[in-house]
Amino acid sequence: MSKKINEDLLNERKKCTFDMQELTHVIDCGEQNTMKRKFIDDYILNIKELWDDVPEEYLSHKERYENAIRKAFIILRCLREFNSSSMQVSEHRTPTNIYSIQDGIFRNVNPLLIHVGLFWSAIAAQASADQQAEWLKADSKMIGTYAQTELGHGSHLRGIETTATFDPETDEFVLNTPKLTSYKWWPGGLGKTANSCLVMAQLCINGTCHGLHIFLVQIRDYDTHEPLPGIKVGEIGPKMGFNTADNGFLGFDNCRIPRSNMLMKNVQVLRDGTYVKPKHNKLAYGSMVLTRVMLITDLANQLSRAATIAVRYSAVRHQSQIKSDEPECQILDYVSQQHKLFICLASSHAFRVVGLWMWNTHRMVTADIHQGNMEQLPELHSLACCLKAVCSRDATSLVEQCRLACGGHGYLLSSNLPQIYNYTAAAITYEGEYTVLMLQTARYLMKSWKNALEHEPLPANVAFLGAYIKRNYEQWQSSPEGIINGFKDIAAGKIKTSYDTLQRHLRNGLDPEEAWNLSSIQLTDASEVYTRSLLCELFWRDTKQTCNTVSINLAVVLEQLGELYLVYWALEKHGDLLLYSTISRNDIELLQSRYGELLALIRPNAVGLVDAFDIRDEVLSSTLGAYDGRVYERMMEEASKSPLNAEVVNESFRKYIRPVLLKNKM
């Protein structure tokens, strides 16, 4: 089998009208980052032990874990080498794809993800200066994780049952999980790997509960790795994805830790049991907001992988004829296929842009908080909730759309699309479940509407509510700006309707909580369309700005992607536009025809656009998506790695099949 590049892909690349590398640099936020990423890629690619001969999908659950741990410690060493300083506070906390090579090494996930990505940064954020000096020492033997969720409690933090009771006699906290439902459940790396754990527990002093606080608990002996007394720990079993993160459970039976192991940056318990309250009770939520923010960039990266695989495969795959006298055509030429895939390209760029914007917003608000100004915290929280929720749901369904667009072959794990789905789908639930988050934003929107009615000043991202009250509808315009205004009209209209519904329920004598519950479908809906209006506006604004800084050829293509995103969603939401804007049936038909034009305009650049994501074959890990387009050869090569194919006849024949055949009556 020849190893040259597939002819169709060569042709596609010739057709590309823009400089792919220029776009790569835009995506990477500058040429320097591209170079850094490539340096890291090359460095890690050269470590042979990191690359499996037999894909991990063939291994047993236990073998997979062991193989991943082996690799995780090699990676940890590399990360240390890349960063002369301690890698304890990880560079992962900036939105970047420079470590994306890890996606290729761990087809599930790095079991030290929480250790590297969350454990140390939580200590940096929540521990006092003294504690940090002690724990961040270079000779630390801690391998850490972070335990919040319990078997019986997830999103409702106040319900958490684990207790840390202060014992003034010994100057210790005594940790307990009083019921089966209080067991910590889910933390990554907890099952078999971690020896230390940040534990979220109800702080009890002298019979008074002071709510949730964080405690550093050693759970295994540093030398023997055996669980310490009072600790019951294990892994929770296989999952849809993340199978190489040994997610674990943790129970406490009078487990004692020194008082100094409570994280005391913002709050303290003194020797005599005096409780010193935090200055602001929202301070603890900072790292959760940041995790949500970071996630958006990660989702953009995962969607880019899926889109790269599906677009390249669609250029290589031929099926049926568009014209009966011509050979079978590339499936990428089917408009229905373009309809499935190009929105994935556009959405990946939208999420990248919005992720970066949120990260910058987070930095500014955090700086303000450090100055004692908490004013923008509610808006930040509301934005992080709804953007995390909608981006995770969109990314997941678009990744699945990419998989389905590859037909049967997308169902093979060697396509890697199912694994990307399993990874992405988890994000709809972890760090705040979709509906819970949408309703948090809805609460903010209801307050904002009330403020708008009372002519109070409104933060930037809800300022349109004030305008809406003054003018009601704006005349529909079939331009990008018109679509954005249309979405704002829907958002304002639905926010108003939800608010009115709530008020009606209250006038009818319902409790506020009952009224809220009865309105929750509408409230979620209002949050969703508000989020869509944000995504549309932020993406389009950034597109216009970027277009001013890049070459004209690239600008044309970026503008097409931006417009595609807006028109796609306007058509998806045409029912709401009919209800809440002045759009007409004729306007909708014009949008449909513009949508068709945009698909045709983007078509010649589709492969160029995914090439510009510049994702190495090793990161894609996909038979269908490799740069050279040797789809069928790779599928056969991957199949040949199956241990079942290593033997001509499996022993099942002798044990189970032959005896039945001999009986001669199948």
Add this chain to the structure above:
Amino acid sequence: MSKKINEDLLNERKKCTFDMQELTHVIDCGEQNTMKRKFIDDYILNIKELWDDVPEEYLSHKERYENAIRKAFIILRCLREFNSSSMQVSEHRTPTNIYSIQDGIFRNVNPLLIHVGLFWSAIAAQASADQQAEWLKADSKMIGTYAQTELGHGSHLRGIETTATFDPETDEFVLNTPKLTSYKWWPGGLGKTANSCLVMAQLCINGTCHGLHIFLVQIRDYDTHEPLPGIKVGEIGPKMGFNTADNGFLGFDNCRIPRSNMLMKNVQVLRDGTYVKPKHNKLAYGSMVLTRVMLITDLANQLSRAATIAVRYSAVRHQSQIKSDEPECQILDYVSQQHKLFICLASSHAFRVVGLWMWNTHRMVTADIHQGNMEQLPELHSLACCLKAVCSRDATSLVEQCRLACGGHGYLLSSNLPQIYNYTAAAITYEGEYTVLMLQTARYLMKSWKNALEHEPLPANVAFLGAYIKRNYEQWQSSPEGIINGFKDIAAGKIKTSYDTLQRHLRNGLDPEEAWNLSSIQLTDASEVYTRSLLCELFWRDTKQTCNTVSINLAVVLEQLGELYLVYWALEKHGDLLLYSTISRNDIELLQSRYGELLALIRPNAVGLVDAFDIRDEVLSSTLGAYDGRVYERMMEEASKSPLNAEVVNESFRKYIRPVLLKNKM
């Protein structure tokens, strides 16, 4: 830990207003079937070797296959015992859930699925009487599968590249897969298990190609199981699901079979190479249509499993408070949760009803065909296409909705929801990919519209097109019948618009194929809404009929489910209703409020409704969904089965972790 039934579930069951068993009998199509199913359940439950101590998710790919093959031959023996006659032509080809216990034994799938379910029935349908007599002999040593799809060709059958060339000298066919893309790829059981294969290949005689025909090919030696000369066979590697079906590849290099191995019921090749054409060229598609029809019932069953798990879990799980002075409430009390789950209940019933209707339609049309009347074949084909497509997509997204409604715990394989998703999702692609099928139905609809314009007689299911031409809109009515008419209005409106678009493209000089491609988004859309109108009408009609035969208490609940289905979809498609019917904004608000009422009405019976599916715990295979509601206990019990938990310290500590800790610089 006590083993009594969860209090919440006990309360829910007390609240149920109808006789669950009565509904079970409706679902099973009669008490006798219920009894038969329970008998089979009990019989198989008592075979200890069929039930794993360690769930298969912990095993390696190879171990899983071997374990499944072991169980498959036990099941085969049982099936033979249940049916005094030969089980070669399987009872699976009627829409039933009586063998659903298999879903519990094979968490992926029975590797003999194709052998039992398709191989023998294809022989019965396509082989001549002589051939059947020969091959169906009780002493057959054949373990069979069915090979159609190739590495490079799926939905586009005409593109299939495998050839069977008649050699008049030896009276044989010579089979070849000339290119890598011609390799057969996907057949279940082909990789390691089957020794015989029905192969779809291009028949070539004297340099003339007569198109696709089916050939019976022995691929492995009956005694040694070694592949025969000219055969290259193996398994294709791990997939999202179906991992215990050793889906395989198959290549031919001048593989010779006797002429008599072509299936010759409808078509013959004589000794001198004379080709005797079939009487009707559509006769070969019969079994594909039947498989699509059967699938709808299977999808209903899978959705029932997912809904049972999610509803019971939602009754057991408590989270947050609706009222601040009350304890944490059941999440089933959240309207947003009801919104996610009750449509799953209703859809499961809808698919069951439609699956049965399609099966009866198929029987009638097939009987006609045997009488030589092919008239209804196009309508049957069009119905099977669109109903298979939409039901598979709906079921898949609703199963995932159930999983997401269970929060993080739904992500655990011990919930079984991910496996049900992986199983269901495959159906969107196999036996006809979604978009391909929707466009097949669209082609039928375009023809029907043309017939309607020309006042030709129309088959029953498209008769509304004729009515639409005469009267255009019907006045909107907010009743079930009004909603069904609304959907017909949308369907007719979109069919008309698609037709007009096609005609406009043609007038502008485009080829019919180009015009078709450019209109494909609209055409798919028209097919979808047409299918929805069918689902709504068929489900509601059946509901009304069933309500006349059951007790009043049950009738009330069934009617609520039927109405919920209609109102849910009317709200989902309100944009299309605004465009294509006379619905007003006020009508939509009324529907929203009716939808809320229906959720509240169904709420007390939710657990009763899933209990009535009567799915045994062993079939559910779910920690979250068992009848007794011991959710958390079961989760912990399942986790304890993990081989990683069998040892206190995994060897990775000694090999990889300790060396790093000793270096003292994490």
